[in-house]
Amino acid sequence: MTPREQWIAYATIVLKEITRFMRIWQQTLVPPAISTLLYFVIFGNLIGKRIGQMDGFDYMDFLVPGLILMAVINASYQNVVGSFFGAKWGKSLEELLVSPTPNSVILLAYVTGGVARGLLVGLIVTGISLLFTDLNVFSIVMLTSVAILTAILFALAGFINAIFAKTFDDVTMVPTFVLLPLTYLGGVFYSIHLLGDFWQQLSKANPILYMVNAFRYGFLGISDVSLSISFAMIGSFIVCFFALSLYLLTHSKRLRA
Amino acid sequence: MKFALKTTQLSKTYGNGVTALQGVDLAVPQGDFYALLGPNGAGKSTVISVLGSLVIKTSGRVEVFGVDIDNNFPQAKSFLGVVPQEFNFNIFETPLQIVRNQAGYYGIDRRTALARTEKYLTLLGLWKKRNDQAGQLSGGMKRRLMIARALVHEPRLLILDEPTAGVDIEIRRSMWDFLREINRSGTTIILTTHYLEEAEHLCRNIGIIDSGKLVENTSMRELLRQLHLETYVLDLERPLATIPVALDEAARLIDPTTLEIDIKKEEHLNDFYRLLSDNDIRVNSMRNKANRLEELFISRVGPSSVEGK
Numbered sequence: 001m002t003p004r005e006q007w008i009a010y011a012t013i014v015l016k017e018i019t020r021f022m023r024i025w026q027q028t029l030v031p032p033a034i035s036t037l038l039y040f041v042i043f044g045n046l047i048g049k050r051i052g053q054m055d056g057f058d059y060m061d062f063l064v065p066g067l068i069l070m071a072v073i074n075a076s077y078q079n080v081v082g083s084f085f086g087a088k089w090g091k092s093l094e095e096l097l098v099s100p101t102p103n104s105v106i107l108l109a110y111v112t113g114g115v116a117r118g119l120l121v122g123l124i125v126t127g128i129s130l131l132f133t134d135l136n137v138f139s140i141v142m143l144t145s146v147a148i149l150t151a152i153l154f155a156l157a158g159f160i161n162a163i164f165a166k167t168f169d170d171v172t173m174v175p176t177f178v179l180l181p182l183t184y185l186g187g188v189f190y191s192i193h194l195l196g197d198f199w200q201q202l203s204k205a206n207p208i209l210y211m212v213n214a215f216r217y218g219f220l221g222i223s224d225v226s227l228s229i230s231f232a233m234i235g236s237f238i239v240c241f242f243a244l245s246l247y248l249l250t251h252s253k254r255l256r257a
Numbered sequence: 258m259k260f261a262l263k264t265t266q267l268s269k270t271y272g273n274g275v276t277a278l279q280g281v282d283l284a285v286p287q288g289d290f291y292a293l294l295g296p297n298g299a300g301k302s303t304v305i306s307v308l309g310s311l312v313i314k315t316s317g318r319v320e321v322f323g324v325d326i327d328n329n330f331p332q333a334k335s336f337l338g339v340v341p342q343e344f345n346f347n348i349f350e351t352p353l354q355i356v357r358n359q360a361g362y363y364g365i366d367r368r369t370a371l372a373r374t375e376k377y378l379t380l381l382g383l384w385k386k387r388n389d390q391a392g393q394l395s396g397g398m399k400r401r402l403m404i405a406r407a408l409v410h411e412p413r414l415l416i417l418d419e420p421t422a423g424v425d426i427e428i429r430r431s432m433w434d435f436l437r438e439i440n441r442s443g444t445t446i447i448l449t450t451h452y453l454e455e456a457e458h459l460c461r462n463i464g465i466i467d468s469g470k471l472v473e474n475t476s477m478r479e480l481l482r483q484l485h486l487e488t489y490v491l492d493l494e495r496p497l498a499t500i501p502v503a504l505d506e507a508a509r510l511i512d513p514t515t516l517e518i519d520i521k522k523e524e525h526l527n528d529f530y531r532l533l534s535d536n537d538i539r540v541n542s543m544r545n546k547a548n549r550l551e552e553l554f555i556s557r558v559g560p561s562s563v564e565g566k
Contacts, residue, residue: 008366008367009362012361016354092345094311095346099359099363100363257312
């Protein structure tokens, strides 16, 4: 395929992915908006008032970046895992596999679809947060770069999950038993300075902590961890996950017997 | 001779140890209408899946219009249109989306993709259904949708795996006409089917696969020439008590008004009619007991193979 033909194939898959999640907006865009609204009301507004300040900021202001990024993570992950596994399960993935579209283009397009949904959900949640607090942006470059890179990373993770998954249970298992605990323990709701030494060190093994803190830095200008380590960690995961996804797409017996 | 498809010693053993193909040498000339027959589980779909990259071959060589899939699989795939046996489209999408997107996967720009989508959906009688959910279409429409999808990038080689399975006779006949037309316009077609009548009507050359091996690869005419015996069923005007001695060897009385006769290749129907007339047996109608190709097929793969798989 010529580069132009590859671009057309890429754009076709991306457009199909965006059309898919927009067609079922009640399932893809509304639930994260509602759950985040509840987080803001309960944790931010009701409980947050009693907590007072966290790292020198109102608890609501501290909470907002983590909740936005949590929504981005879930949306980008779920878009790819749901769409790719659905295509594999329903066999419509064969449409793509029999075509000359290179595997790298297929992967990039699915990841772009996941990033698109992740960022759209992020924007919706950001809009909802404005009902509760005035958002101050410390660094827009930091905000957008961390949001995009995190969405890419979790779209890739969703892709890997989709390739390995044999049933719909396998699709929900990772978000429930891995993603959710890591997100909750990744500094979304608290600063790790509140923890003892041991738990602080343990928390630093959680990659989501770095993403949440880098993203929070974009809003508030504070972070529990080094920003360069954050970017290095996100970048490393992206490179590893991309290589693994591409390898699986080419060689996995789950896709080609 | 130039070949659309050539496989050399193509073999496939699945991870569970099942050997689906054992050194298949297949050569389909350009422009041919080729039938690939075999009992269930013989390996036909595995050949097709190898071509579509859904199954990775264990060994052997595959060339599509001279392009070795090991050297340039994307180019080889761009020559192919595949209509699989099972429905494999997103049932929530519309025929318009399915066919147009497929064109996109082959790098066809959106304007051309739309024009071709309209062309093929119209040719296959689906244009009015273009905005319906694909899952809501009838079985015949779904089959035609998959053909439209396979044709949208105008492949040089169209592979159809049981394209008329579950389709009523009227639609099947119209699909035959359509496929003949596609073939006449220069597209090579490989067809697998369980309807042997379909293969006999449409195809010029034929390959029979059994237990992963190609047991026959010849022209349809040559294969039918090998038919030694044909059985006809005669509906008699009046009941018959016993078979006349002159017909005894070749005839069987199924019921008082139904007679079966075996005609050997070197014998003539006129002689039998004369014998029937001499014995005052009047025939209302006559038909072949089985499709001619069916007889040959069973002789090649064996009845146990057909029943057992």
